[in-house]
Amino acid sequence: MKILKFGGTSVGSAENINKVISILEQQSKDTNIAVVVSAVGGITDKLLEAANLACNKDLEYKQTYNAIWSQHSKVIEGLFENSDHDKNLKKSHEALYDLISEKLNELKSLLDGIYLINELSPKTKDKLLSFGEALSSTIIYHTLKSRQVDVAYKNAQELIVTDSNFNNAIVNFEITNINIQLYFNSNSNAIVLLPGFVSKSVHGEITTLGRGGSDYTAAIIAAAIDADELQIWTDVSGMYTTNPKLVKQAAPIVELSYQEAVELSHFGAKVLYPPTVMPVLKKKIPIVIKNTLDPEALGTTITENTQPNGSPVKGISNIENIALLTLQGNGMVGVPGFGKRLFETLAQEKINIVLITQSSSEHSICFGISDNDAKRAKEVIDTVFEYEIQLLKIDPIIVETDLSIIAVIGDKMKNHQGISGKMFSTLGKNNVNIRAIAQGASERNISAIIHKNDVKKALNSLHEQFFEIKTKQINLFITGVGNVGERLIEQIHQQKSYLKENFKISLKIAGLSNSRTMVVNDDGINLKHWKQQLENGEKASLKGFLNHVKKLNLRNSVFVDITANDAVANIYGDYLKHSISVVACNKIACSGNIEYYNELKILSRQYNAAFLFETNVGAGLPVIDTLNHLVTSGDKINTIQAVLSGSLNFIFNNFNAETTFYDVVKQAQEEGYTEPDPRIDLSGIDVARKVLILARESGHALELSDLESDNFLTNDAMEAASVEDFFKTLIKDETYYQSLFKSAEDKNCQLKFVAEFNNGKAKVGLQEIPEGHPFYNLKGKDNIVMFYTQRYPEQPMIIKGAGAGADVTASGLFADIIRIANN
Numbered sequence: 001m002k003i004l005k006f007g008g009t010s011v012g013s014a015e016n017i018n019k020v021i022s023i024l025e026q027q028s029k030d031t032n033i034a035v036v037v038s039a040v041g042g043i044t045d046k047l048l049e050a051a052n053l054a055c056n057k058d059l060e061y062k063q064t065y066n067a068i069w070s071q072h073s074k075v076i077e078g079l080f081e082n083s084d085h086d087k088n089l090k091k092s093h094e095a096l097y098d099l100i101s102e103k104l105n106e107l108k109s110l111l112d113g114i115y116l117i118n119e120l121s122p123k124t125k126d127k128l129l130s131f132g133e134a135l136s137s138t139i140i141y142h143t144l145k146s147r148q149v150d151v152a153y154k155n156a157q158e159l160i161v162t163d164s165n166f167n168n169a170i171v172n173f174e175i176t177n178i179n180i181q182l183y184f185n186s187n188s189n190a191i192v193l194l195p196g197f198v199s200k201s202v203h204g205e206i207t208t209l210g211r212g213g214s215d216y217t218a219a220i221i222a223a224a225i226d227a228d229e230l231q232i233w234t235d236v237s238g239m240y241t242t243n244p245k246l247v248k249q250a251a252p253i254v255e256l257s258y259q260e261a262v263e264l265s266h267f268g269a270k271v272l273y274p275p276t277v278m279p280v281l282k283k284k285i286p287i288v289i290k291n292t293l294d295p296e297a298l299g300t301t302i303t304e305n306t307q308p309n310g311s312p313v314k315g316i317s318n319i320e321n322i323a324l325l326t327l328q329g330n331g332m333v334g335v336p337g338f339g340k341r342l343f344e345t346l347a348q349e350k351i352n353i354v355l356i357t358q359s360s361s362e363h364s365i366c367f368g369i370s371d372n373d374a375k376r377a378k379e380v381i382d383t384v385f386e387y388e389i390q391l392l393k394i395d396p397i398i399v400e401t402d403l404s405i406i407a408v409i410g411d412k413m414k415n416h417q418g419i420s421g422k423m424f425s426t427l428g429k430n431n432v433n434i435r436a437i438a439q440g441a442s443e444r445n446i447s448a449i450i451h452k453n454d455v456k457k458a459l460n461s462l463h464e465q466f467f468e469i470k471t472k473q474i475n476l477f478i479t480g481v482g483n484v485g486e487r488l489i490e491q492i493h494q495q496k497s498y499l500k501e502n503f504k505i506s507l508k509i510a511g512l513s514n515s516r517t518m519v520v521n522d523d524g525i526n527l528k529h530w531k532q533q534l535e536n537g538e539k540a541s542l543k544g545f546l547n548h549v550k551k552l553n554l555r556n557s558v559f560v561d562i563t564a565n566d567a568v569a570n571i572y573g574d575y576l577k578h579s580i581s582v583v584a585c586n587k588i589a590c591s592g593n594i595e596y597y598n599e600l601k602i603l604s605r606q607y608n609a610a611f612l613f614e615t616n617v618g619a620g621l622p623v624i625d626t627l628n629h630l631v632t633s634g635d636k637i638n639t640i641q642a643v644l645s646g647s648l649n650f651i652f653n654n655f656n657a658e659t660t661f662y663d664v665v666k667q668a669q670e671e672g673y674t675e676p677d678p679r680i681d682l683s684g685i686d687v688a689r690k691v692l693i694l695a696r697e698s699g700h701a702l703e704l705s706d707l708e709s710d711n712f713l714t715n716d717a718m719e720a721a722s723v724e725d726f727f728k729t730l731i732k733d734e735t736y737y738q739s740l741f742k743s744a745e746d747k748n749c750q751l752k753f754v755a756e757f758n759n760g761k762a763k764v765g766l767q768e769i770p771e772g773h774p775f776y777n778l779k780g781k782d783n784i785v786m787f788y789t790q791r792y793p794e795q796p797m798i799i800k801g802a803g804a805g806a807d808v809t810a811s812g813l814f815a816d817i818i819r820i821a822n823n
């Protein structure tokens, strides 16, 4: 025989009750079943609300009563919607309606009585609450009957006998078990339907079984008759690996042991309330959690032992609204009795302790309790230890609120080393601060107290670590979606599935901003329509964007700066301080004052957040990465010689007697090689910034003002007030630029804008490069960097290739993002 229990949602509407009936018809084909039902969803709360209103002399109770009426009437109408066409069905419909009216009239009299006497005793409350299950079970029983199902009705009050502890009655198992056995031994109906939650005292008064009462009814019956299985039907497909409202990837757990289920349900998995299923645990009866709305789903089977080859971690749970209290002081060390007094005080105050930890120095005891109890706990503990506090033996108790507990759970964790290591390193990498830790000797549960704002991030990171076969999600927040930014989004869109499949990296763009608007979406921005979404976003603001990113608090968050803006560069520190990595192709931060550059490097280390800017030099070429590898492996950089401007190389490669300087500069701008403001390239500042960054990465504390810069532009060009005016000077001064070309051509040289770093000094300037020099044949928009080092003294290490352009720069940014993902 099997016992099936259906909760409030399962019997909450005619549609769901029809689903319940199909399940019953199906299951009763194989074996007899006992079916325990809860009240229609929401009714128990409404009964209480009506009673409290009545008790407080508030006539609104009549409205609530009417709502209870109409909710049941709606269910009945839905179940008998075709009764007009069938005589028998019509009769059943009317009979049921009369029965329910009778019960509801009784309820009305009770509520009127409460209103009149202005009192709601625990005994009356139980009588009142019992209406919920009585109504739902009557409706379902009569519906089954009207559909010719072989069903018997048994009021659980006639079987389950309790003491007179109203609202939370204690079961007398001796009498109850006999009652149940006698009844089921003499019953042959395929289905027996019973209301859950209700019972009667030995004196015949109505009692109820407290929280999770219907589960308890089902478990008591299952244990009494040694049932083959207890099925709990609810509105989710079992117990989940973690809270599915916070972690989208959470999935139902197929198998759990009783202990694991109890641990998980203690820690927030609401589908099972442990005390209620204790009777079946003793008898080792399997419990199956199933979904009424999706009966084909496997659900969760809970038995004594699970498969030996199952995963060691079964679930991750959390309890919200926790306060952490710390009792500390030198006077506690080596003195017995402090713990006893502390915990006795809490017990007397009926304050439940959720977690305890004590350091081996015995200097402090920490414990977690519900936030609601924190104030009361502080008052009573400080009073009890008033004498010791006055003598400065201990401090007044310290209370920290707004915390949550997260716990990793699994029976087999104790046979695996490294689980707690993985748990804490995952939390640490994601900058989740751990306030307290507890692990029992059973090693079935490792718990940590963290700030409530970190719970979502912590659960997602841990879920990814333990359940998602190493897929790492990277959450990108991109500022600047011009030439380069747009290409990066395209590249990410194109590569997303490939990266996920082949490298287990899941890239999500969770935020986008340009200088006008910004959009942030926890679920990720749809990359097919990102322009529209950004267009319709809220007004852009750097602080606003940062606040969104902080509030979302997603794991592996990366801020990507693809602007040329100094205000954006100045905000990196705020991201790093929140353990949000920064990837920048904007060169301002690394070439601005050295204190800021150093501070960013320190913050990056301190907060375990990457700060990468490979595209600052050579666009997509691996210049900085290579330099870093040389330096970290102990090499010394002696000299760097380089052509670092893609746009200037393009310009001087295409400028000759047949072209004009204006035309080739315009073309470089249109091809996307120049900075947003081309004067930054032509003036040599961009190259100066790049060589400065290389010098700094080589270990030299230089400022931009330390560099020698040989400018080749005319004074008018240098002083032009706008880009437009600048271009006008190029037309005006064409003869001058032609003379530069002519001078080089006459010497059979090529014009190259060269950067040099030597002996701690750096300079940039236009040079006439003779044939045979490695720079002479540098094509198109290429860059070349030659590192002369201690290990490469004669023949330099050379990096060469396209050093400008939106596509290659975007791919350089992409490479930095992947570096973070692979870390």
Ligand SMILES: NC(=O)C1=CN([C@@H]2O[C@H](COP(=O)(O)OP(=O)(O)OC[C@H]3O[C@@H](n4cnc5c(N)ncnc54)[C@H](O)[C@@H]3O)[C@@H](O)[C@H]2O)C=CC1
Pocket: 479, 480, 481, 482, 483, 484, 485, 513, 514, 515, 516, 540, 562, 563, 564, 565, 567, 568, 585, 586, 587, 615, 616, 619, 646, 672, 673, 674, 675, 676, 803, 804, 805, 806, 809
């Ligand atoms: N084009 C290239 O070959 C290379 C470019 N870079 C760097 O890439 C950066 C971007 O270059 P492009 O895409 O060509 O420039 P762009 O002018 O096409 O795009 C810049 C974007 O930044 C946005 N922006 C500016 N100020 C902003 C603010 N305060 N908040 C939010 N967004 C803001 C603009 O709205 C625009 O969408 C520059 O720093 C440049 O030095 C680096 C290496 C190579």
Ligand SMILES: N[C@@H](CC=O)C(=O)O
Pocket: 615, 616, 618, 619, 644, 645, 646, 647, 648, 673, 674, 675, 681, 686, 803, 804, 805
């Ligand atoms: N404008 C730069 C490209 C970005 O760094 C160049 O021309 O090299």
